[in-house]
Amino acid sequence: MTDFTKTRAMFHLPDGMIYLDGNSLGPLPRAAAARLQQAAVDEWGDMLITGWNRAGWMDMPTRLGDRIGALIGAAPGNTVLGDTLSIKVYQALAAALEMRPDRRVVLSDSGNFPTDLYMAQGLLGSLNRGHELRVVAPEAVEAAIGDDIAVLMLTHVDYATGRMHDMARLTKRAQDAGAVVIWDLAHSAARCRWISPARTRNLPLAAPINTSTAGRARPHS
Numbered sequence: 001m002t003d004f005t006k007t008r009a010m011f012h013l014p015d016g017m018i019y020l021d022g023n024s025l026g027p028l029p030r031a032a033a034a035r036l037q038q039a040a041v042d043e044w045g046d047m048l049i050t051g052w053n054r055a056g057w058m059d060m061p062t063r064l065g066d067r068i069g070a071l072i073g074a075a076p077g078n079t080v081l082g083d084t085l086s087i088k089v090y091q092a093l094a095a096a097l098e099m100r101p102d103r104r105v106v107l108s109d110s111g112n113f114p115t116d117l118y119m120a121q122g123l124l125g126s127l128n129r130g131h132e133l134r135v136v137a138p139e140a141v142e143a144a145i146g147d148d149i150a151v152l153m154l155t156h157v158d159y160a161t162g163r164m165h166d167m168a169r170l171t172k173r174a175q176d177a178g179a180v181v182i183w184d185l186a187h188s189a190a191r192c193r194w195i196s197p198a199r200t201r202n203l204p205l206a207a208p209i210n211t212s213t214a215g216r217a218r219p220h221s
Contacts, residue, residue, distance in 0.1 A: 096180040103150035149179040157187040
């Protein structure tokens with residue numbers, strides 16, 4: 001059983017406060033302040049540009065990615081830490097559309113995290129190539145996958161209800177139809193411990209821990 005008194009002591013929290021918002025901006029770990037000071041003064045301050053190699057900054061995306069990967073069952077080398085999840089959705093979708101230049105439909109569902117849909121809308125609007133963001137009910141996704149779909153973009157676990165897509169089934173269905181698949185795994189870590197290595201045509205997005213202040217608004221049940 002978790003020792004909550006011991007766990008609470010690891011974080012800087014105002015006296016008398018019960019703080020449950022860990023997915024949008026979690027409390028400050030007491031060890032983080034000293035580490036930030038070290039990075040700013042000892043690494044950035046003293047090492048300057050050499051810090052990329054001497055302090056290991058260059059390797060941090062893969063080194064920290066593997067630590068995050070352990071939370072979702074990913075094998076070492078399959079998880080990379082990047083910018084905020086929203087930026088990664090935008091970049092992955094842009095790359096996926098380039099992989100299917102003859103198709104114009106991005107398929108998603110109404111249970112997808114709203115920011116993912118905003119990113120898709122913004123990208124498709126800026127491309128101005130006649131792309132369509134087609135949003136269907138979660139239970140209608142499989143039937144909506146056809147040979148006109150360029151990208152299937154879904155959130156694995158619904159942030160509000162905890163509903164979980166059949167990832168393997170939908171991925172196979174979309175790949176068989178020639179689509180590229182993007183999965184947002186931001187809410188999956190607490191629901192399951194899995195993830196096989198990415199398939200050839202997949203662009204899975206693993207972000208079980210969102211460190212951005214613009215992170216997930218509500219925890220799933």
